Amino acid sequence: MQRPDWAPETIDIERPSVARMYDYYLGGSHNFAADRAAARAMVEAVPEAPLMAQANRAFLRRAVQFLADSGIRQFLDIGSGIPTVGNVHEIAQRIDPESRVVYVDVDPVAVAHSQEILAGNDRAAVVQEDLRRPEAILRHPDVLRLLDFSQPVAVMIVAVLHFIPDADRPEDCLRTLREALAPGSYLVMSQASDDGRAGTGERAEAERVYRRTDNQLFIRSRAELTALFAGFELVDPGVVWVPQWRPDAPEQAENAEQAVFMGGVGRLGG
Amino acid sequence: MGDERATATTRSRPGAFARAWAKAVSGTSYLPMTQAQLEALLQRLTERLALALRADPFDLRIGQQVGAELVQSHIASAEGLGRTIEVIQLRLVRDLDLVVDDVEDRMARLLATVATGYARALRDRTLDEQEAIRRAAMMARAQAERALRDSEARFRHQATHDPLTGLPNRTLFTERLTAAITAPGRGADRIGVCFLDLDRFKVVNDSLGHQVGDSLLVSVARRLRRVLGEHLVARLGGDEFVILVERAGCTEDVVKVAEAALAAVSEPALVDGHELTVSASIGIVERQVADTSPMELMRAADSTLHWAKAAGGARWSLFDADRNRRELARYALSAAIPAALDRGEFYLDYQPLTGLRDGRVVGMEALVRWRHPELGVLRPDSFIPLAEETGLIVRLGSWVLAEACREATTWADGPAGAPFVSVNLAVRQLHRPELVQEVQGVLRRTGLPAERLQLEITESTMMSTVAEPVRALRVLADLGVRVAIDDFGTGYCNLAYLRDLPVSELKVAGEFVAGLRAPADDPGSRTDERILASLVSLAHALGLTVTAEGVETADQADRLRAIGCDAGQGWHFGRPGPAAPHLDRCSPALTDTAS
Ligand SMILES: C[S@@+](CC[C@H](N)C(=O)[O-])C[C@H]1O[C@@H](n2cnc3c(N)ncnc32)[C@H](O)[C@@H]1O
Numbered sequence: 001m002q003r004p005d006w007a008p009e010t011i012d013i014e015r016p017s018v019a020r021m022y023d024y025y026l027g028g029s030h031n032f033a034a035d036r037a038a039a040r041a042m043v044e045a046v047p048e049a050p051l052m053a054q055a056n057r058a059f060l061r062r063a064v065q066f067l068a069d070s071g072i073r074q075f076l077d078i079g080s081g082i083p084t085v086g087n088v089h090e091i092a093q094r095i096d097p098e099s100r101v102v103y104v105d106v107d108p109v110a111v112a113h114s115q116e117i118l119a120g121n122d123r124a125a126v127v128q129e130d131l132r133r134p135e136a137i138l139r140h141p142d143v144l145r146l147l148d149f150s151q152p153v154a155v156m157i158v159a160v161l162h163f164i165p166d167a168d169r170p171e172d173c174l175r176t177l178r179e180a181l182a183p184g185s186y187l188v189m190s191q192a193s194d195d196g197r198a199g200t201g202e203r204a205e206a207e208r209v210y211r212r213t214d215n216q217l218f219i220r221s222r223a224e225l226t227a228l229f230a231g232f233e234l235v236d237p238g239v240v241w242v243p244q245w246r247p248d249a250p251e252q253a254e255n256a257e258q259a260v261f262m263g264g265v266g267r268l269g270g
Numbered sequence: 271m272g273d274e275r276a277t278a279t280t281r282s283r284p285g286a287f288a289r290a291w292a293k294a295v296s297g298t299s300y301l302p303m304t305q306a307q308l309e310a311l312l313q314r315l316t317e318r319l320a321l322a323l324r325a326d327p328f329d330l331r332i333g334q335q336v337g338a339e340l341v342q343s344h345i346a347s348a349e350g351l352g353r354t355i356e357v358i359q360l361r362l363v364r365d366l367d368l369v370v371d372d373v374e375d376r377m378a379r380l381l382a383t384v385a386t387g388y389a390r391a392l393r394d395r396t397l398d399e400q401e402a403i404r405r406a407a408m409m410a411r412a413q414a415e416r417a418l419r420d421s422e423a424r425f426r427h428q429a430t431h432d433p434l435t436g437l438p439n440r441t442l443f444t445e446r447l448t449a450a451i452t453a454p455g456r457g458a459d460r461i462g463v464c465f466l467d468l469d470r471f472k473v474v475n476d477s478l479g480h481q482v483g484d485s486l487l488v489s490v491a492r493r494l495r496r497v498l499g500e501h502l503v504a505r506l507g508g509d510e511f512v513i514l515v516e517r518a519g520c521t522e523d524v525v526k527v528a529e530a531a532l533a534a535v536s537e538p539a540l541v542d543g544h545e546l547t548v549s550a551s552i553g554i555v556e557r558q559v560a561d562t563s564p565m566e567l568m569r570a571a572d573s574t575l576h577w578a579k580a581a582g583g584a585r586w587s588l589f590d591a592d593r594n595r596r597e598l599a600r601y602a603l604s605a606a607i608p609a610a611l612d613r614g615e616f617y618l619d620y621q622p623l624t625g626l627r628d629g630r631v632v633g634m635e636a637l638v639r640w641r642h643p644e645l646g647v648l649r650p651d652s653f654i655p656l657a658e659e660t661g662l663i664v665r666l667g668s669w670v671l672a673e674a675c676r677e678a679t680t681w682a683d684g685p686a687g688a689p690f691v692s693v694n695l696a697v698r699q700l701h702r703p704e705l706v707q708e709v710q711g712v713l714r715r716t717g718l719p720a721e722r723l724q725l726e727i728t729e730s731t732m733m734s735t736v737a738e739p740v741r742a743l744r745v746l747a748d749l750g751v752r753v754a755i756d757d758f759g760t761g762y763c764n765l766a767y768l769r770d771l772p773v774s775e776l777k778v779a780g781e782f783v784a785g786l787r788a789p790a791d792d793p794g795s796r797t798d799e800r801i802l803a804s805l806v807s808l809a810h811a812l813g814l815t816v817t818a819e820g821v822e823t824a825d826q827a828d829r830l831r832a833i834g835c836d837a838g839q840g841w842h843f844g845r846p847g848p849a850a851p852h853l854d855r856c857s858p859a860l861t862d863t864a865s
Contacts, residue, residue, distance in 0.1 A: 013407055026299075026300045027300060027344075027347050028399060029395065029396040029397075029400050029403070030399045030400075030402060030403040030406075031403065032403070032407075054297075054299070054300035057302075058300065061302055082403070085300060085344045086300070086303075091302070108410035108411075108413065108414060109403065109406050109407045109410045111410065112406040112407070112409040112410040113402060113406035115406075116402065116405065116406060248304045248306070252305070
């Protein structure tokens with residue numbers, strides 16, 4: 001996707017943005033009427049949508065916790081969304097205030113909001129870029145300023161891949177990112193999946209809702225998501241429904257397949 | 271029991287109630303914490319609730335703070351509140367084993383304060399978030415607009431500046447010039463333009479490469495901007511620059527600008543490791559705004575620049591209206607040639623080439639005339655050079671060739687044969703691949719024998735002996751057509767090349783012959799005579815005949831004859847005019863009896 005660097009994306013508050021719909025699912029109020037209307041239509045089609053969002057966000061939190069516990073102090077969160085509760089820098093910097101976080105999102109409103117939240121935090125920054133332009137992300141001055149790629153970095157691409165069609169060759173973007181990473185780095189990914197849920201008609205309806213936004217939905221199977229971790233060694237328990245990924249308590253993993261999101265964490269060996 | 275209650279108010283591990291509460295609210299909203307953290311939080315709030323239930327007098331604030339703290343900890347949904355009320359109502363007193371007077375009354379008030387604090391905090395949070403997101407949307411739009419403006423400005427800059435030197439380009443210059451001229455109320459102001467072009471820039475490019483050429487342009491641009499900062503300096507393309515002098519006081523002001531520019535350009539400069547000194551030519555136009563238009567001004571500046579170039583460069587020229595008018599008239603004349611050809615306004619005069627030994631007319635040179643409806647009869651020097659520049663010479667030359675051959679066939683065939691006709695051939699004609707065919711066609715159509723046609727080409731034409739024209743001449747010479755070198759001696763005078771050319775005659779330029787007009791004992795005259803003599807003997811050695819041009823006196827003719835020169839042309843033998851009178855003198859017998 002080549003657009004001029006000044007072309008405005010969704011600043012039109014009459015047009016639903018996936019970032020603000022997601023905020024609504026999480027119970028936030030960082031959204032406008034159009035976002036809420038689209039989100040409600042989504043809930044109509046897939047009643048668990050808010051729970052799915054919460055489960056995904058909880059996965060993100062546990063993954064950051066896991067990475068911080070594993071000694072990771074640098075995070076590159078691509079498709080970070082509207083800063084809401086439990087942002088990566090809050091979790092990571094609570095564990096170690098020296099942790100560095102760079103957020104990346106295409107949504108200009110999400111970026112502007114992140115700028116406000118991060119004002120005064122000199123170990124975190126936000127960059128408006130597209131996951132599909134990994135070279136631009138890696139070259140960005142803020143990325144270069146905050147992250148040291150000779151040391152392990154955790155790349156987070158959480159609940160974003162289902163907005164990237166195969167035609168945009170996500171595997172190429174991931175390879176470019178991987179090649180920039182030092183051994184011991186991590187990749188965290190989750191995305192909407194219909195493994196075992198195909199044929200409920202929900203998928204078609206969800207896709208219809210998202211056609212109102214700038215982003216379409218591209219659902220992937222567990223095998224497809226696993227393939228995107230190429231080059232990384234999946235840590236236990238591999239690619240699973242997100243509530244099953246290292247739950248705080250066993251009962252949290254109940255009815256996991258209703259979560260719709262599958263995710264996992266991979267480590268770059270060598 | 272009292273002791274137990276006391277311990278319950280200090281930090282303690284989550285009790286049954288806190289765990290039940292945590293279970294009830296988890297899943298009602300996204301909680302950015304582990305279950306253990308949630309239970310610890312709720313244990314603390316449980317203790318606050320127990321305190322509130324027993325405090326005397328009843329304290330509204332404790333319950334409200336608990337409600338607010340729930341929201342701040344992100345237990346912030348309608349369900350979260352509902353389940354919280356339910357759990358407190360059902361289990362708080364029982365699980366904590368509390369003994370309180372008026373328990374129902376106090377419980378109702380406690381729940382009311384929790385709900386109030388919760389609702390108020392939730393509303394505040396909603397309003398804050400709404401404001402934050404609106405501000406973010408505004409900020410994002412402002413940033414996008416700024417980016418758009420920046421990129422528009424960048425785009426505009428790119429569109430109006432030369433990428434190599436960073437100077438304004440033709441677009442911006444034209445805009446500024448137009449604005450300066452068309453701005454209302456400026457009619458009385460004077461405006462000046464200096465059109466600058468580097469001298470022999472091509473040599474730099476060709477010998478040192480384009481990269482050095484480009485660096486030189488950058489360096490010149492920098493120098494011009496430095497000395498002429500207050501005036502607009504633009505690069506129009508190539509090595510052309512232009513300086514706009516808005517609000518010129520008088521011509522002298524603009525001349526000063528031009529001189530400063532020339533000085534700046536001619537400063538020696540180190541360019542890519544080469545010490546380069548270049549010069550420039552400038553055309554200056556300075557006039558009152560009311561009297562001009564941007565286009566006219568630039569056209570005038572362009573012509574004036576050519577004057578400076580033609581005068582040798584490294585100088586400025588000032589626009590001169592009279593000179594410009596004359597040149598324009600010349601251009602108008604050349605543009606009228608095609609129509610004049612169609613209307614038959616051209617005709618030929620002839621000048622005889624006379625044998626020096628017997629006085630016989632051996633040939634006649636065809637000279638084109640233009641009977642112009644307004645200007646009268648024009649001589650070739652007023653329109654041929656322009657026709658050569660514009661390429662119209664090809665059509666005109668073809669007409670001359672055909673007409674000369676046609677007329678020559680009518681010339682009486684005397685005992686020694688009729689004279690040949692000599693036709694000038696321009697460079698451009700010579701380079702046309704169709705030349706051989708054309709000459710052959712004319713000869714066939716007119717029936718003129720090839721031996722009676724002579725083509726005159728200038729020496730300089732032959733110096734650039736490109737293979738193609740030489741081959742064409744050779745074919746024509748093989749057919750029997752005579753080839754003469756016109757104006758011989760004015761060029762390089764290199765006889766060696768003549769060996770390789772199919773030439774049969776040399777026409778020695780009038781300058782040499784002019785020297786023979788002085789008395790024979792004048793040293794200068796003697797030198798000319800000697801040069802001519804050796805020229806003639808060399809030519810004879812090469813098997814060429816020699817015709818002297820510009821013969822004006824009988825004495826010159828005698829001396830040329832003595833040297834061994836074959837023929838003469840000039841006023842002494844006959845002025846250009848219709849063929850017939852010359853032909854009358856064709857017979858050597860007639861000439862003999864007349865003299
Ligand atoms: C569902 S949110 C996920 C937010 C966060 N990562 C999480 O999981 O809680 C998806 C975000 O991805 C962003 N996004 C979508 N396509 C993107 C792309 N091509 N490049 C970068 N961000 C993208 C959207 O603007 C949105 O903010």
